Amino acid sequence: MSRTPATGGTPAAAGRRVTITDVARAAGVSIAVVSYALNGRQGVSDSTRRHVLKVAADLDWRPSAAARSMRSAAVTSVGLQVLDGVGASHSRSAGLDLASGLRAVLGTVALSVEVAADRATGATDLERDLSERRHTAFVVQDLLLDDPRTRAAARVGARVVGVTPPGLGTAGIERGVWFDGDAEAAVGRYLVDLGHRRLVLLVADADGDVARALHAGLLTATAGLVATVDVVEAASAPAAGAAAARFLADDQRPTAVVTDGDVTALAVLEAARHRGLEVPWDVSVVSGADAETCRLVDPQLTAVGRPWHDLAATVASALRIAPQPPAGVPSARLVIRGTTAPPPSTGLP
Numbered sequence: 001m002s003r004t005p006a007t008g009g010t011p012a013a014a015g016r017r018v019t020i021t022d023v024a025r026a027a028g029v030s031i032a033v034v035s036y037a038l039n040g041r042q043g044v045s046d047s048t049r050r051h052v053l054k055v056a057a058d059l060d061w062r063p064s065a066a067a068r069s070m071r072s073a074a075v076t077s078v079g080l081q082v083l084d085g086v087g088a089s090h091s092r093s094a095g096l097d098l099a100s101g102l103r104a105v106l107g108t109v110a111l112s113v114e115v116a117a118d119r120a121t122g123a124t125d126l127e128r129d130l131s132e133r134r135h136t137a138f139v140v141q142d143l144l145l146d147d148p149r150t151r152a153a154a155r156v157g158a159r160v161v162g163v164t165p166p167g168l169g170t171a172g173i174e175r176g177v178w179f180d181g182d183a184e185a186a187v188g189r190y191l192v193d194l195g196h197r198r199l200v201l202l203v204a205d206a207d208g209d210v211a212r213a214l215h216a217g218l219l220t221a222t223a224g225l226v227a228t229v230d231v232v233e234a235a236s237a238p239a240a241g242a243a244a245a246r247f248l249a250d251d252q253r254p255t256a257v258v259t260d261g262d263v264t265a266l267a268v269l270e271a272a273r274h275r276g277l278e279v280p281w282d283v284s285v286v287s288g289a290d291a292e293t294c295r296l297v298d299p300q301l302t303a304v305g306r307p308w309h310d311l312a313a314t315v316a317s318a319l320r321i322a323p324q325p326p327a328g329v330p331s332a333r334l335v336i337r338g339t340t341a342p343p344p345s346t347g348l349p
Helices: 020-027 031-038 046-058 065-072 092-105 119-131 148-156 183-194 209-222 237-248 262-275 292-296 309-318
Strands: 077-083 110-116 137-140 160-163 175-177 198-203 228-233 256-259 284-287 302-305 333-335
Touching (some): 020 031, 020 046, 020 148, 077 092, 092 110, 092 309, 110 119, 119 137, 119 148, 137 148, 148 160, 160 309, 183 209, 183 256, 183 284, 183 302, 183 333, 198 209, 198 237, 198 262, 209 228, 228 237, 237 262, 256 262, 262 292
Parallel strands (some): 077 137, 137 160, 256 284, 284 302
Antiparallel strands (some): 302 333
């Protein structure tokens, strides 16, 4: 008769090495909490640490020698994983700009840009690349609150830097990098100051890091006001266009639409045109990511501009490659162009 630990967890299958995923499941906590507890890192309470250590002992967990050696070894090759498919919010140029910056600061450290169609594929690729010793460290973008890539990284002990807004609690990321400037919050403040009170946030995935940062900014800006902030998910440009067509046809349509990416914003502009609405006088549109496409349309899109190339030095420092931290973290900013104006109800020109 098999014996299950008192915590209610399930022992690993016979013959398989117990992983921190097993410990997390048995302890009823996240993989990140287990990682912090087992490695003596701050961020968990003493009682939680004791609980995790007891569960690990009950399961006979032992640290992986291979994972320890990979974490402690010098970084010789970095895999930059770019999401280019379902759930991507950053423009395609963002990954290339970051890669260009990294090539300039990594010196003799090799860099490979890995394109993943979705996050599940990215997790599989990350595990494969680590097991085959293709890379000793990874950089990932477009993170979910509970991302399969960070779960994979924690499971195999990969050294990962997440390019993600701070304070969002993305599980499994021990080192995160983002821009100064709080540009995501600036979007909400700007639209509220213009007079907008009916807002829609159109995103690929509401659990995405940029989507959550934009949502938090909108909620903070509208707190205490008679206002609505609706979140609409659309995983592709056609789906975004269809969703925009629906909410723009509503009698109580939003006066402003914020998206998490430039392609989604373009879909909103097209839906507004088909509806006979004039941007920005009938509806304002803000792209949560700037790209060349934002400047090629008429009117040009108001957008959140992020200097990806300049962030490379901060990423290299987080990877512990750069000899010293950069003098400062580059700032993102809200770039105001032609797709935003006061809502029609204000009577302002």
